[in-house]
Amino acid sequence: MGFGGRLGTYARVVITPTAALRELWHDTTGTPLDRAGVVIDGDDPVLPSRYRVGVLAAAAVAATATAAARLLRARGGAPDPVRLSVREAAAAFHTERCLRVDGAPPRDLWAALSGNYRAADGWVRLHCNYPHHRDAVLAALAVADSRDAVAEAVSRRTAEDVEAAVLAAGGAAGALRRRADWLRHPQALAIGRLPLADLRRLGPAPARPLARADRPLAGVRVLDLTHVIAGPVCGRTLAAFGADVLHVGAAHLPTVGPLVIDTGFGKRSCHLDLRTERDRLVLRGLIAEADVFVQSYRPGALAALGFGPAQLAELRPGIVSVNLSAYGQAGPLAGRRGFDSLVQMVSGIADTGEAAPRQLPAQTLDHGTGWLAAFGAITALTRRASAGGSWEVRVSLARTALWLDSLGRTEDEGERAEGVEDFADLLVETDSAFGRLTHVRAPASGYWAHGPRLPGGDEPQWW
Structure with missing residues (x-):
């Protein structure tokens, strides 16, 4: 039974972490999972939620780590089997809430006017x-x-x-929409027909095998044009497996400081103003030597500047273009801007049938979509190595929400708060330009070569 087939019968179906991984792997790669190479310990509930957040986290993290191990093996390495606990995966979805700078939590992530409001009818x-x-x-x-x-x-x-x-x-x-209303909505129907990580070939390019290496993504160059959480998590994850990740931001664009720190591990950071032809030319030069281009701007925004998927494939045959969106790239809401907390409302995830909506205990749609994007990118690189081609990977928060909805329910009603002390044994310390950081370590044998850099502190060039 596929992801979509369970949506109407969730109360009677409880999906184990291994089963969720097996379906995700086949859904994305088209091949059966070698279960001997991956072990997931534990089960939900880990975080306080009636949704199986830990199961989703474990499946997404384990799939990405397994894809990385497969790529390393193709590069002549000998990876260890992937072993992951549901709790470790859940902590990886809680990183911004566990972050401490010089021992203190950074400022609140939410602005004063952000939040839920009671309307006349809901x-x-x-x-x-x-x-x-x-x-x-x-x-x-x-x-x-x-x-x-x-x-x-x-x-x-x-x-x-x-x-x-x-x-x-x-x-x-x-x-806020009711779950049943959302499942009948044309947008849910449109994206429900798509894989979680939708891979498609953009055009021809020669096969590009990667040289022998001791890390899965060593030598892979990633341009990270993302913001907030989902896209930056993708770049951070690729960096944890050895990629050279260059984040491209702009001095005139707003940011959320704690998220810049939390998602900056392992990356370098430069600023380009893509409103100018001069800096667009610089970006084209970077693309000409890149392997992966990750973007999370509103659908169509970068294409209007000459950096859509087809345009990237012309600039750099063999590139992997990774596109993250709120509601997907098909259906009537495809172009709508959105964030995790908003998609939870629209997709019925926050619907309790009670007086007030209830948000998830982590930015699950953001983190899940970021890990799915990284999984798709590694899978596309593996295909490029053997079969060639330029590739596009498409993921969305709303499609991830459908996946979460399909995984069944726990009996945890989510009344307690879970804080940094609950994951104390999974925290490490790293020096950075922002100070001494206490943070969740990279899961599944990943690690970052360095802490986050100051925004715009690096030159727009490859090492």
């Missing part, structure tokens, strides 16, 4: 972490910069009306 969540998204909310509702004023304005309108108004103003919002 609930809506507003995302105001970026100044331009906050301004869009204030403009759409015609209110002052006050949570009370926003709450009052939202209470007089329907949830979907608020959602539509904020989106039209250039902001980010998500109305």
Whole structure:
């Protein structure tokens, strides 16, 4: 039974971590999983949730580590079998909440206006972490910069009306939908037909076997044009398996400081202003020597600047283009901007049937999608090595939400809080430009060569 076939019968089906891994592996690679090469210990619940968050985390992390081991073996290495606990995988989905800088937690990840609001007929969540998204909310509702004023304005309108108004103003919002309504929605139907990590061949290119190495991705060059959590987690994961990852940001774009630190391990960081032809030319030069290009901007944004998947394949035949989106690249909501907390609302994950929505205990859709993107990238590199071709990998938060929904339920209602002390034995310390960092170690035998760098602190060039 595939992922989609369980959606209507979740109450009677409980998926084990190994079964979830086996289905994910076959769904992505088209081949059966060699179960002798991977062992997953434990089961849910780990994090407080009625959803099987730990199972999803374990399957995504184990699949990525197994793909990395397979690639290392193809490069002449002798990888150890993959062994992972569900708890270790869950900690890897909790990294931003466990991060400490010089012993203290960084500032709150959420801006004052971000959060759930009661509307006239339900609930809506507003995302105001970026100044331009906050301004869009204030403009759409015609209110002052006050949570009370926003709450009052939202209470007089329907949830979907608020959602539509904020989106039209250039902001980010998500109305709570019932699970059953979402499963009938054209968007859910469109993405439900797609694999979790959707790989497709972009065009011809010669096979490009990778040289012998002692790490799976040694010598692989990755351009990371991502922000927030999902895309940066993909780049951070590829760095943990040995890739040379160069994050490309811009001085004029807003960021969330703690997330920059948390997802920056193993990467270098440069700034380019892609509004200028000069810096677009620099990026083209980097692409000409890259193996993987990861992006998480709104669908179509980079293509408008000349850096869409087909354009990348022309600039660099043999490239692997990895594209992360909120709602997928098919269906009526394909172009909509969104974030993990919003997709939880829209997809019914936050629907409890009670008075207020309940968010997951981790940014599960973000982290899960980031790991799936890394799994897809490694799988595409493996295919490129033997069969050639340029490749595209497509993943989305909404498709990951459908996967989570299909894995069954726990009996944990998620009332307790889980903090850094719960994963103390999985934490390590690393020096960085930001200070002494206490953080979750890379799972599944991965490791980072260095801590996060200051944004824009490196030159836009390959080592």
